[in-house]
Amino acid sequence: RKEVEQDPGPFNVPEGATVAFNCTYSNSASQSFFWYRQDCRKEPKLLMSVYSSGNEDGRFTAQLNRASQYISLLIRDSKLSDSATYLCVVNPVSGGYNKLIFGAGTRLAVHP
């Protein structure tokens, strides 16, 4: 089983739609969680961290469910510019250093 699993998509949605992605992780001791965004042929960039209480940044909401070991990303009012691959990233507790485990990504295509 992969340490971090995501539905690869693609999710094809019209502008203005609400779309949600889920991601599951296998290490129950994982400490911190992130969503990174990667545009086609570009480098990943941090979109947002995911906190236990859930957090929101504009149209983006991230949730963490430790009991079920999944995190989610909700995008409201989708824009064409949201088209990208969204990477779920988990920092497991291992040796006391910062190591990130990346999911393979979920591709989102927003169309007019």
Place this chain on the structure above:
Amino acid sequence: DADVTQTPRNRITKTGKRIMLECSQTKGHDRMYWYRQDPGLGLRLIYYSFDVKDINKGEISDGYSVSRQAQAKFSLSLESAIPNQTALYFCATSDSDRGFTDTQYFGPGTRLTVL
């Protein structure tokens, strides 16, 4: 100017050739990383370095070596390239002061093709 730069951006080489990919950063971060990305797979860690005198293997270090020449420079070498090393390679940095919540900052990537 970009904070994390990689050279070359694209490279096509032949099996058996020695290749070096270079990474430089102006963020002043201590920690640097090399990843590779393959279609359908997440980024996988090749090597990482927490300071100039610290080098550690990641999950897929076989066939690769690294050199941390300075705080700002971290190079990745393929001693004898093989076709399954064809991939997109990313360098990244992070700030050691932030512990487990480090954000990683990626370079633009090097697309390597081994024929």
